[in-house]
Amino acid sequence: AKVKTYPVLFSGKITHSVFNYLTQKGVEPSEIYQITDLSDEFLKDPTAWLDVAKVEEFLGNIDSKYSSLLNDQNLVASIGHASKELKSWGVLDSVLRMIENPQALFTQPQRIVSYFISPAPPIANLKKTPETVSFDLPITFQEYPCVCSYLVAAIESLPRFFGGDFADAKWEGTKLTISWAEQQASFTSGE
Numbered sequence: 001a002k003v004k005t006y007p008v009l010f011s012g013k014i015t016h017s018v019f020n021y022l023t024q025k026g027v028e029p030s031e032i033y034q035i036t037d038l039s040d041e042f043l044k045d046p047t048a049w050l051d052v053a054k055v056e057e058f059l060g061n062i063d064s065k066y067s068s069l070l071n072d073q074n075l076v077a078s079i080g081h082a083s084k085e086l087k088s089w090g091v092l093d094s095v096l097r098m099i100e101n102p103q104a105l106f107t108q109p110q111r112i113v114s115y116f117i118s119p120a121p122p123i124a125n126l127k128k129t130p131e132t133v134s135f136d137l138p139i140t141f142q143e144y145p146c147v148c149s150y151l152v153a154a155i156e157s158l159p160r161f162f163g164g165d166f167a168d169a170k171w172e173g174t175k176l177t178i179s180w181a182e183q184q185a186s187f188t189s190g191e
Contacts, residue, residue, distance in 0.1 A: 008054040011116045012048030014150055017061055017088040017164070019044050021079045024086075025070055035061045042182045046090035049118050052144065059146035076146050080153025091113075093187075096161040105158060106133050106167070106178050112158070113137065116151055125175075134177040141171045 022032055023172040033040050042048045043058075059076055067075040077088075089095050092115055099105055105112060107128055114120035114190065117139070124136040141148045152169045159167050159180055167180040 008052055008053050008082055009049035009118045010147055012042060012045045012050055013089045013116060014055060015043045015058060016046045017079055017083060019188050020088045021082055022088045046088060056144045056147050060151060061184045063146060076149045077153040080150045081157050083154050083157040099162060106180060109135050132179045134175060137176060140174050
């Protein structure tokens with residue numbers, strides 16, 4: 001049985017990050033434009049909302065063309081992990097730098113998801129502990145493996161905006177689980 005596809009758009013923050021990452025690695029912009037039929041200005045516009053299939057195809061093409069050239073077998077994840085340094089998210093970059101506590105951000109997964117997926121998909125089965133949050137989305141990793149790989153890595157990079165270490169995120173089927181290290185947790189639990 002095929003999973004019902006949730007009708008969504010993906011953020012230009014994703015394509016803008018890819019564009020900035022590759023150009024910083026020495027790839028010519030004209031080469032990147034040739035890989036997709038997404039327009040040049042939308043590709044570099046963090047406020048744009050783009051067709052899901054085109055964004056997935058773009059990331060897949062980037063991965064197959066550049067992962068061996070850049071000697072990076074997890075290229076899409078590497079781009080997501082570089083989010084803080086890439087400064088490709090427009091206003092969101094500034095907003096994240098003003099947040100004092102990543103835990104506050106992670107406990108509002110609807111908000112995180114809404115930065116990258118429009119309309120923000122409904123979140124189900126939300127479970128929170130002091131160091132993890134998990135929830136289901138009506139989108140499976142299998143449907144959009146490249147975009148989901150990017151999103152997992154981008155979510156893992158969020159604590160770095162506040163001077164923290166990478167979080168740990170896993171997307172299995174429709175379930176996304178995010179874990180983060182909280183220094184206070186080790187003091188209060190007596191470890």
